[in-house]
Amino acid sequence: MSALVTLDKVTFHASERQILDEISLSLKAGEITSLIGPNGAGKTTLVNLILGLNQPTSGKVKRQRGLRIGYMPQKLTLNAGLPLSVDRFLALTGAHRQARKQSLTMAGASQLINHSMHGLSGGETQRVLLARALLAKPQLLVLDEPAQGVDISGEEELYARISELRNQLGCAVLVVSHDLHWVMAQTDSVICLNRHICCHGHPQSISNDPGYLTLFGEQKTPVLAPYVHEHDHDHSMHGDVVEGGCQHD
Amino acid sequence: MIDILLYAFIAGLLLVIPAGPLGSIILWQRMAYYGDTLAHSALLGVALGLLLDTHVELTVLGVCVLLALLLGPLHRISGNSLDSLLGIAAHTSLALGLVAVSMQSGAVDLNAYLFGDILAVQRSDLILLTGISVLCCGLMLWRWNALVAIATHRDLAQVEGLPVARLEILQMVLMALLVAVGMKIVGVLLISALLIIPAATAGRLSRTPEQVALGAIGCGCIAVVGGLFSAWQLDTPAGPSIVVFAAALFFLLLPFGKRTKT
Numbered sequence: 001m002s003a004l005v006t007l008d009k010v011t012f013h014a015s016e017r018q019i020l021d022e023i024s025l026s027l028k029a030g031e032i033t034s035l036i037g038p039n040g041a042g043k044t045t046l047v048n049l050i051l052g053l054n055q056p057t058s059g060k061v062k063r064q065r066g067l068r069i070g071y072m073p074q075k076l077t078l079n080a081g082l083p084l085s086v087d088r089f090l091a092l093t094g095a096h097r098q099a100r101k102q103s104l105t106m107a108g109a110s111q112l113i114n115h116s117m118h119g120l121s122g123g124e125t126q127r128v129l130l131a132r133a134l135l136a137k138p139q140l141l142v143l144d145e146p147a148q149g150v151d152i153s154g155e156e157e158l159y160a161r162i163s164e165l166r167n168q169l170g171c172a173v174l175v176v177s178h179d180l181h182w183v184m185a186q187t188d189s190v191i192c193l194n195r196h197i198c199c200h201g202h203p204q205s206i207s208n209d210p211g212y213l214t215l216f217g218e219q220k221t222p223v224l225a226p227y228v229h230e231h232d233h234d235h236s237m238h239g240d241v242v243e244g245g246c247q248h249d
Numbered sequence: 250m251i252d253i254l255l256y257a258f259i260a261g262l263l264l265v266i267p268a269g270p271l272g273s274i275i276l277w278q279r280m281a282y283y284g285d286t287l288a289h290s291a292l293l294g295v296a297l298g299l300l301l302d303t304h305v306e307l308t309v310l311g312v313c314v315l316l317a318l319l320l321g322p323l324h325r326i327s328g329n330s331l332d333s334l335l336g337i338a339a340h341t342s343l344a345l346g347l348v349a350v351s352m353q354s355g356a357v358d359l360n361a362y363l364f365g366d367i368l369a370v371q372r373s374d375l376i377l378l379t380g381i382s383v384l385c386c387g388l389m390l391w392r393w394n395a396l397v398a399i400a401t402h403r404d405l406a407q408v409e410g411l412p413v414a415r416l417e418i419l420q421m422v423l424m425a426l427l428v429a430v431g432m433k434i435v436g437v438l439l440i441s442a443l444l445i446i447p448a449a450t451a452g453r454l455s456r457t458p459e460q461v462a463l464g465a466i467g468c469g470c471i472a473v474v475g476g477l478f479s480a481w482q483l484d485t486p487a488g489p490s491i492v493v494f495a496a497a498l499f500f501l502l503l504p505f506g507k508r509t510k511t
Contacts, residue, residue, distance in 0.1 A: 015328060051408050071408040081452030081461065082277040082400060088457060092398040093409055116456075136409060 003028055004067055004140050004172055005050055010059035012045055019045045021196040022059070027140060032166060032173045034183040034203075036227070037193035043176050044074065046193060047144050050174070070138030070171070072129045074145045076117075084117040086128050095135045106168075107131035108161060122149035126158065134165070140172045141165070147177060159184045159224065185225035192229055203227045253368050257477055257487065260370040263378045264431050265443060265469025267385035269451075270393070270462035271423055272444035276452065277400035282332060283320075284441040286339040287421075288428050290316045291437045292346030295362050299353050306377065306429045313425030316342065318418070343437075365436035365488035368480065374433060381430045385423050392416060397458050435488035443469060446495040453506030468498050 003026040012020040019042045027033055027050070037043050048054040049061055051071055078084065086109070090100040104110045109127035112120065120128065126146060133141060143162065147155040159175075163186040166173050175184055183190055183203050192198040203225035275284050294309030301308065316338060323338075324331050350357050361369070370378075389396065398406040399413055407413045424444075431440040451464025476491030 048404075051404075053404055053407060069408055071405060073402060073405055076402060078401065079277045079279065081273075081449060082397075083452070083455050083457060083461065084401065085457070089401065092394060092401060092406075094394065132405070 002064070003062075004064050006060075006062045007049070008060045008062070010049060010056045010061060012042070012049060012054065013057045014045075019195065020049075020056075023193075023197060025191060025197065025200075027172050027174055028188075029139065029172055030166070030170050031188040032163065032175065032184060032186050034187040034190045034227075035174060035176045035193060036180055036183060036190060037178065037198075038180065039178055041194045043178070043193055044144060047142060047174070047176060051142060064139075068136050068139050070133030070136040070141045072126075072133045072141070072143045072146060074148060076125060076129060078117055080118070086112045086115050086117060086120075089117050089128065090132055090135060093132065093135045099135060100131075103131040103134040104128075106134055106165065108157075123154045123158075126150060130161075134169075138169070138171050140174065142174045144176045145178065146175065147179070156224065159186075180229070181226055182224045183227045187225070190227050192227075198233075199229050201227070201229075254477060254481060256370045256372070256375060257367045258473065259375055260367055260378055260434055261473030261477065261491065262470060263375070263382040264427070264434050265447065265473055266466050267382050267389070267423075268427060268431070268443050269447055269465030269467075269469055270389050271385065271420075271427060272448035273452065273458070273461045273465055274389075274396050274400055274420065275424070275444055276448045277397075277458075281441070281445050282335050282339075284424055284428075284444050286320075286335045286342075287313045287317060287424055288432075288437045288440045289339040290342035290346070291428050291432050291440075292362060293342045293349065294346075294429070295432070295437075296346050296349030296353070299350065299357065309432060310425050310429040312342075313428050314422055317421035317425060361436075362432060363436050363438050364486060365432065365434045365439065367434045367477075367487045367491075370433065378430050381426050385426055388419065388423060392419065396420065435491060439488055439492050442492045442495065443472075446492070446499055447472065450495070450499040450502055454502060468495065471498060 006026040007023050010020060010023045011018070023046060035043055035046065045054065049056055051069060052061070052063065086104070087097075087100060090103070095103075101110065101113065104113055107127045107130040109124065109131055112124055112128060117125075117128070126149070130143075130146070133143075141162070146158055146162070150158065162173060162175065163184065165171070166186070175187075177183065180192070185203065187203050190201050190203060192200070275281060290312055291309045294312035295305050297312060298305035298308035320334065320338065324334055327334065347359075350359060350362075395406070395411050395416055398409070398411060399416060403413060427444070428437070428440055431443065435443055447465040447468035448461060450468045451461045455461040455464055472491050472495035475494035475497075476487055479485050479490045479494070480487035
């Protein structure tokens, strides 16, 4: 499978402080990647490098030529003096009305088309941002903490929608989350970040995990899956790598 | 008298028409202080223009554009927060301008630059003003959707492929152009008021970005008419009177804003 974006030993400094250290990874067409890590791990910085919003201090970011990226930012802080309807917000991309309607339907927000952007709830804003990301006809969908500000059922619904969209559109998906133990069940690979890549793996299979069943009950298709970290190092208070056995999960 | 008032009226309208949409964009991007800094630096441009014995508008434009382009790199290199940097730049350039103007031989009417002199507008000024006004409006119409997109979410606009850095430079140049011509009308100290106040007034009453821009033009026009009328009837200074009317309109319409801050 071809890689849409490849990072080769990417390091990023912000005013003398090292934010990311020698990150190498690749995002493959059609695959779902979950990027997890604690707050301050550099997740958003890494996303900005992948999107091309920032340039690495050293190392290389290679993007496939003409790659179409749909980006759903973490939050939207609209100025109170900027009145926008949902439809006008989507029209900022230059998309036609038919395309706007279609992507709103795909994001499950068709009823919001004439609402003001200022009156939306957290979950509704999320769906409108998803609709805007879909307008790019993305080969890669980048979602920065999409589950932030929505409750657990909202999170499940969102993840179910994203995996459905992946199947429908065949796009690759990069999902960022600060939840260290539960990731989207359909995730093909998990990257755990704490300024460097701590571990890299696959989520556990759900069928035999009693913890999931007690938490969410039996569902036909599970949306979340637990992720077991396999670290071969430890972190000091400052996040530096300390040699020694794995102490945390 | 009618001639003077008519010229002043046309000059005022030619200024507030591009100021409406540009002020709206500046307000949405929370860059009100940016406009203030550029306006303050205009006095340095005035001093330079007098020194070189050339068109003051040209040197003001040059100084404003230069400052606008320098602020970005200065922000990155110095590590100071942008608002402290803007404060430093605004008052340093204002003070430098005042010192430089005072060193000119011959008397210079500082008040005309600080607070404008709309009643002294000549036919030749109107030609320049018309040109700048049409140019600014044309550029904003051409890239309006993109400018609103950047004001809404800069990163998102960039990922979607808009040339954000270039459009931000365009915006700076537009602001510098308006400062250069607006200086003569309301002065360097009040020009940013004409950008901000009408847009803030319209923003509370509108449902689309275009309504804000058009509403800001409308509020600006009312302020120009009111200010000039008061200057004519009560002999108040015209430039400040226009700003007072703009502010009065803002407070008058305050109870009618539908939306609460979210």
